[in-house]
Amino acid sequence: MSEPWMIEVQDLTKRYGSRVAIHGVSFQVARGEIVGLLGPNGAGKSTTMRILAGFLPATFGTARVAGYDVALDSLEVRRRIGYMPENNPLYPEMRVQEYLRFRARLKGLSRRRARERVEVVLEQCGLTEVRRRLIGQLSKGYRQRVGLADALVHEPDLIVLDEPTIGLDPHQIRSVRRLIKGLAGRHTVLLSTHILPEAEMTCHRMLILLEGRVLASGTPAELERRLSGSRQVLAEIAAPEEGLRSFWNACPEVAAWEMAPADDGFHRCLLMPRGDQDLRPQVYAWVREQGWTLRELSCRRYSLEDIYVRLTGQEGGGASDEDEED
Amino acid sequence: MAQFWVLFRRELAAYLVTLTGWVIMAAVAFLIGLSFVDLILAVRRTPLPLHVTEVFYQTPYFWIIVLFSGPVITMRLFAQERAVGTYETLMTSPVRDGTVVAAKFGAAMAFYLIVWVPLMVCVGLLRLWTGESRALEWPLLGSTFLGIALLGGLFLSMGCFASALTRSQTLAAMVAGLLGVSLFLLSFAVDGVEGEGMWWVRVLGAFTLVDHMRDFTRGVVDLRPVVLYGSLMLFFLYLTLRMVEGRQWK
Numbered sequence: 001m002s003e004p005w006m007i008e009v010q011d012l013t014k015r016y017g018s019r020v021a022i023h024g025v026s027f028q029v030a031r032g033e034i035v036g037l038l039g040p041n042g043a044g045k046s047t048t049m050r051i052l053a054g055f056l057p058a059t060f061g062t063a064r065v066a067g068y069d070v071a072l073d074s075l076e077v078r079r080r081i082g083y084m085p086e087n088n089p090l091y092p093e094m095r096v097q098e099y100l101r102f103r104a105r106l107k108g109l110s111r112r113r114a115r116e117r118v119e120v121v122l123e124q125c126g127l128t129e130v131r132r133r134l135i136g137q138l139s140k141g142y143r144q145r146v147g148l149a150d151a152l153v154h155e156p157d158l159i160v161l162d163e164p165t166i167g168l169d170p171h172q173i174r175s176v177r178r179l180i181k182g183l184a185g186r187h188t189v190l191l192s193t194h195i196l197p198e199a200e201m202t203c204h205r206m207l208i209l210l211e212g213r214v215l216a217s218g219t220p221a222e223l224e225r226r227l228s229g230s231r232q233v234l235a236e237i238a239a240p241e242e243g244l245r246s247f248w249n250a251c252p253e254v255a256a257w258e259m260a261p262a263d264d265g266f267h268r269c270l271l272m273p274r275g276d277q278d279l280r281p282q283v284y285a286w287v288r289e290q291g292w293t294l295r296e297l298s299c300r301r302y303s304l305e306d307i308y309v310r311l312t313g314q315e316g317g318g319a320s321d322e323d324e325e326d
Numbered sequence: 327m328a329q330f331w332v333l334f335r336r337e338l339a340a341y342l343v344t345l346t347g348w349v350i351m352a353a354v355a356f357l358i359g360l361s362f363v364d365l366i367l368a369v370r371r372t373p374l375p376l377h378v379t380e381v382f383y384q385t386p387y388f389w390i391i392v393l394f395s396g397p398v399i400t401m402r403l404f405a406q407e408r409a410v411g412t413y414e415t416l417m418t419s420p421v422r423d424g425t426v427v428a429a430k431f432g433a434a435m436a437f438y439l440i441v442w443v444p445l446m447v448c449v450g451l452l453r454l455w456t457g458e459s460r461a462l463e464w465p466l467l468g469s470t471f472l473g474i475a476l477l478g479g480l481f482l483s484m485g486c487f488a489s490a491l492t493r494s495q496t497l498a499a500m501v502a503g504l505l506g507v508s509l510f511l512l513s514f515a516v517d518g519v520e521g522e523g524m525w526w527v528r529v530l531g532a533f534t535l536v537d538h539m540r541d542f543t544r545g546v547v548d549l550r551p552v553v554l555y556g557s558l559m560l561f562f563l564y565l566t567l568r569m570v571e572g573r574q575w576k
Contacts, residue, residue: 055418079420081418083418085414085415091336102332102336105329150415
């Protein structure tokens with residue numbers, strides 16, 4: 001089967017009573033891609049994932065996974081998805097290996113195939129040494145890996161992970177991230193997070209959600225280019241301070257500027273262009289013209305975090321809606 | 327079908343590896359033990375006026391076990407999974423809702439029957455000690471267990487339904503207990519009522535669990551209570567299924 005898209009979401013809307021959790025969300029994910037759903041708490045990430053996983057129905061709109069409609073062919077869709085819900089719920093009274101075998105059998109694998117696959121995912125997720133331990137006694141990092149192993153055990157086409165690294169320490173985050181990256185190509189991965197560096201490092205593409213709508217989507221580089229607004233230029237120039245001041249003031253291309261002294265008689269100048277132009281060739285030309293010395297010239301990069309904060313408009317940090325809907 | 331057995335085994339194992347399961351077994355064994363004492367006292371009066379199983383039934387412990395074990399056994403089935411969140415992993419697996427309900431109910435039923443095993447042991451012991459062949463009559467024991475299974479099936483299906491309603495196990499047990507006790511008391515409600523011909527008196531009169539169960543312990547298997555309990559059980563399981571599917575119209 002050669003469906004071009006692994007996930008196709010069209011106008012998806014979900015209401016809980018009068019509260020709208022997601023509103024007209026549309027996006028596509030190609031096979032083999034790792035896509036991150038980004039957004040503050042309550043933005044509708046979990047709701048979107050639950051609809052895709054067949055746990056909740058949408059109020060309007062359609063969602064297709066591997067060409068199957070989530071509402072009409074729920075079982076077919078569920079066979080093709082490995083889903084790890086938020087907080088990674090597990091049965092604490094079961095042992096790791098026993099739990100994974102149970103899950104594999106539940107997902108329709110034969111007894112023999114289940115045993116083989118469990119061996120593979122135990123190895124893949126680094127769980128071999130805890131395979132006989134009770135899940136309830138495992139550390140959070142190991143539990144998270146058990147959840148991942150469960151999502152992988154039936155070799156699904158699509159893996160949906162809701163906040164896979166939440167509550168982990170940096171080492172654990174790294175190992176989980178490496179694991180997810182290793183899935184690209186063979187599996188399609190949709191993961192949600194509100195930690196930006198994580199999305200930037202793991203995902204090919206990102207969708208930013210806010211208040212149930214898709215605000216922006218693209219690769220991290222695209223988002224940066226498209227959304228960073230005017231392109232500030234940083235230049236370090238050795239020149240008399242007064243001369244620089246009057247020059248920048250007289251320059252019609254420079255809308256605003258800031259200057260600070262640096263070592264060895266250099267000055268760090270931050271220049272905001274008028275309009276969308278790239279000031280760098282201009283600055284180089286001016287420096288040559290004036291006979292100044294230039295030791296650095298760069299376009300200031302906006303981090304994804306700047307973009308995210310700008311887009312979601314929550315610089316104060318107080319997220320509007322802390323609790324994600326059931 | 328394979329998935330049914332996979333789920334059934336997990337559910338049954340959950341009873342047998344957790345403390346709750348063993349507490350229930352211990353409590354029931356204790357109550358059966360108490361009724362065993364009553365039984366032995368009865369045996370000393372010769373001749374024994376009743377069947378062994380009927381003596382068991384007439385002790386007050388019988389109804390305590392039947393009425394309370396149902397809610398306690400079933401309360402965790404759905405409520406716990408909801409509270410812990412495993413309900414989400416379970417329901418996003420490629421399993422039909424009906425399979426989940428059937429497996430959970432089946433496991434509860436199997437555990438309920440395991441819990442009653444001490445009764446068989448007691449009857450066996452009595453036969454051994456007294457050397458009296460009348461003490462152990464297989465048909466009688468069979469019909470008694472049929473009655474226990476039917477009543478249990480009904481109460482467990484009510485418990486399944488109650489557990490599917492909420493994420494609180496306490497609440498589930500309370501609702502199931504309320505349903506069970508109400509049904510049990512229904513027959514007493516019309517006991518003294520005048521007017522045999524009134525339709526509602528006759529309907530309520532059909533729910534005389536006490537009489538039905540006494541018949542079963544005497545070896546009388548009447549098809550009417552069998553059909554009544556069977557259909558009520560299916561009705562409550564159907565309601566449970568609707569509740570499980572209910573997340574779809576939430």
